[in-house]
Amino acid sequence: MEAIAGVRITPLTQIRDELGAVFHMLRADSPLFIEFGEIYFSLINPGATKAWRRHRVMTLNLAVPVGSIRAVLFDNRPDSPTRGAVQFIDTGEDSYSLLQIPPRIWYGFRGVGKAPSLIANCSTHPHDSAEIDRLPVDDPGMPSVW
Numbered sequence: 001m002e003a004i005a006g007v008r009i010t011p012l013t014q015i016r017d018e019l020g021a022v023f024h025m026l027r028a029d030s031p032l033f034i035e036f037g038e039i040y041f042s043l044i045n046p047g048a049t050k051a052w053r054r055h056r057v058m059t060l061n062l063a064v065p066v067g068s069i070r071a072v073l074f075d076n077r078p079d080s081p082t083r084g085a086v087q088f089i090d091t092g093e094d095s096y097s098l099l100q101i102p103p104r105i106w107y108g109f110r111g112v113g114k115a116p117s118l119i120a121n122c123s124t125h126p127h128d129s130a131e132i133d134r135l136p137v138d139d140p141g142m143p144s145v146w
Contacts, residue, residue, distance in 0.1 A: 004075045005082045006102035008032060009089060012063060014096050023065040025098060026122050032100055034059055037125035043118055044069060044111035049146050051108020052135040059124040060101040067117025068092030071099060072145050074106040086143045092117060108137065110146065 010032060015022040026033060037058065044050055044067075051072065062071070071089040075082045091097050092113070101107055111117045125131070137146055 003082070004073050004085050004087045004105060005080050007073060007087060007105065008098075008100040009091075010098045010100070012096045012098050014093075023063065023096065025063045025065075025120060026061050032061070032098065035124045037123045038127060039120065039122045040127070041118055041120050043116050044109055045116050046111045046113055049108060049110045049137050051110075051137045051146065052106050052139060052142050053108065054106045054133040055103050056131045056133070057103055057125055058128075058131065059103060060099075060107075061122040061124075062091075062099040062101070063096065063120050064092040064117055065096065065120060066093060067111065067115055068094065068113045069117050069119065070110045070112055072108050072110075072143075073101060074143055076106065077104045086145060088145075106135075106142065108146070 013024040069092060073087040075085045077083060089099055091099060135142060
């Protein structure tokens with residue numbers, strides 16, 4: 001696995017007690033905070049794969065407070081020092097972290113474990129389907145990783 005330029009993985013805090021848990025994600029005073037666009041949640045079932053997506057403008061800030069996923073990132077940016085790199089990131093409640101994916105990186109997720117996983121995204125821009133590129137999971141131009 002090669003780290004992709006601009007991708008950041010930052011461990012996050014969980015505060016657990018007998019009543020439940022608090023899962024921190026992103027604060028306005030964090031060096032990782034860029035700007036606020038919207039927060040949304042995505043549910044992925046065990047064994048399901050959601051791929052491939054690429055945002056032209058939006059930076060994703062993802063955390064998985066419930067369940068576990070494998071994220072796969074592919075860098076085909078012509079100007080990138082890591083062009084051609086594929087990065088695998090396993091994250092979820094047991095390895096809770098913030099995954100920051102900059103624009104123009106292809107990504108996908110697979111739900112792992114026995115229950116659905118909840119992905120939270122605090123993106124830098126509101127959702128706009130016109131700035132998203134999509135390819136099927138088995139597109140021949142993409143890495144065969146699923």
